Amino acid sequence: MRIACLFYYLIAGLLLSLAALNPTPTLAQGSPDSYLTQLRNPYLTREDLQVLVKPLSEAELGQVAEIWRGYLQSNLEQMAQTGLASNQGANSTQEQRGALLDAQRSLELKYRDALAEWREKGADAAALRPHELYLKSALKSTLRSFNPLELIRSLERWLFSPDGGIxxxxxxxxxxxxxxxxxxxxxxxxxxxxxxxxxxxxxxxxxxxxxxxxxxxxxxxxxxxxxxxxxxxxxxxxxxxxxxxxxxxxxxLQQTIGNLASGLMMMILKPFDTGDTVRVAGVSGQVDEMSVVSAQIRTFDNQIVTIPNSIIWGDVITNVSASETRRVDLLFSISYSDSAAQAIQVLEDLVSKNEKCLQVPAPQIFVGELGESSVNIYCRPWVKREDYWEVFWGLTGAAKECFDAEGISIPFPQRDIHIKSEQAKRS
Structure with a gap:
């Protein structure tokens, strides 16, 4: 690194020494008239014109616009003379008319560039308006002065010109x-x-x-x-x-901006991600996609629901997929005449034999409630997130079969109604 820095300083010093030995001559300060003289050349290329007009002031650009309007007007007069001579029977050469048309197109482009620079430097609209109108009328006059065949030939020359189509x-x-x-x-x-x-x-x-x-x-x-x-x-x-x-x-788009702000907050705080199963705004399903404006949730029956982000962020968000494990909450009701201990033993056997039920945390099976017409037993095993519904449906069906085999009845709600007759009331 030090060698590279030393080499850099040596090169810089050598260049400065050469510059001191060969000083750059100072540019002579030319008058504004001499500078404008360069812009009076009718054969000036378009690229040179664009460079020369850059330093000019708004007033000087007005003079340049007048100069090039004069050139354009002179060329239009020559075109009119050739057209008049042709109407009177004189034969004007095709090369002469083609040269006038090519010169007309070149002058129009240079005149347009001068006006564009003048407009950018703050030209007065009233002073600029006559030039714009003259440019439009010049274009119309050019189209009327030549027949279509001559215009096509001029276009062909322009296409193969190094300064044109190429x-x-x-x-x-x-x-x-x-x-x-x-x-x-x-x-x-x-x-x-x-x-x-x-x-x-x-x-x-x-x-x-x-x-x-x-x-x-x-x-x-x-x-x-x-x-x-x-x-x-x-x-x-x-x-x-x-x-x-x-x-x-x-x-x-105030409401859309609100959705955008809510979407950015959810992206940063990430209460859920794509592929998660959520419950929000009364909709449960899997998050398919989320933009800065809305989220698309695929329901369990394969419907696509699009919810604005502001509604999601303003509601309670339940992310079912946030944890690796979930607890399956099952409720089984048995008759008062059946043994609760026997029913608990049946459920413990079912849970222990199910390979998808986790042993840690340990499952909980207990009598949780004495209902009006049944004894309610809660069964709460823990499973992996992706096995939730399989265990839920599997244990429910297996418990029904085992209860039937053990003679444990699952009662339905019932109520005893006592009716008293009129004769009993009188006695």
Whole structure:
């Protein structure tokens, strides 16, 4: 590291020494008139014009606009003269008319660039309006002055011109390659973020999915703005539009913003995750998917229920899948004439023989209530989360068969009604 730093300082010192030995000459301060003289060249390329108008002030740009309007007007006059001569029987060469049409198109583009820079520097709308109208009328005059065959030939020349169609083709190819690279970069950034989030065990799957989408789209949008800026597009209006749209949507989508806030809270605090079995807002089922706005719950009869996040966050959330083990609560009623100890022994045998019932924690089987017409025995074994319903249904059916085999009856609710006759009342 020290050797690399020493080498860096040696190179920097050498460059500074060379700069001292060969000082850069100072640029001569030219007058504004001499600078504008360069912009009076009618054969100035469009790229040079775009560079030269950058330092000009708003007033100077007005002068430049007048200069190029004069060039455009002069070319239109020549086109009109050739058209008039053609109407009077004089033959104008095809090459002459084609050259005038090509020059017209080039002058219109340069005139448009000068007006765009003038508008960006704060041109007065009243002063800019006549130029815009003249540009539109010049385009219409060009289309009326030439027949369709001449316009098609001019278009063909433009397509195969290095400054025309070929340049547009190169720009289009460059844009496609840059967009393809942008897609690759967004996917690569998402994969890097996914690897980083995989090392954090406390982040829920819902939050990981949301963060990965955010990384992808933020990378894509920022890369797209950088790409547009490299292509010469002014991206400042995009931020202004985004600010105005976000302000309007903030009032129009207040309820959606509430769902968004609730969704972010659930993603951070993770009361449940995708794949969990929950009971919320009167709906029980498995969480299929969750976005920042709503959650989709698949019920046990395979229905998809979409619930807004604000309703979920404002209600009681029961996560059935939160623990690895669950207690199965079973209630069996026997007759008062039957032996409760015998029924408890039957249930203990069933639980001990069932391989899915856990021994730790130990199952609880006891007489819990003396009802109006039955003795209620509670059976509470512990099982793994995924074995809950299998044990619930299995023990219920097996207990019925064993009670029948042991002669233990399961009573139904009954009530004794005593009727007194009128004769008994009189006596």
């Amino acid at each position: 340049q547009v083709l190169y720009s289009l190819i460059g844009f496609c390659v840059a967009a393809w690279a942008l897609f690759l970069w967004a996917g690569f950034s998402t994969r890097l973020a996914e690897r980083a989030l995989a090392k954090i065990s406390t982040v829920s799957r819902i939050l990981k999915k949301f963060l990965l989408k955010m990384v992808y789209w933020v990378t894509f949008v920022l890369g797209g703005l950088i790409l547009l800026s490299f292509l010469g597009v002014n991206i400042t209006p995009f931020f202004a539009i985004f600010g105005g749209v976000s302000f309007i949507l903030g009032f129009a």
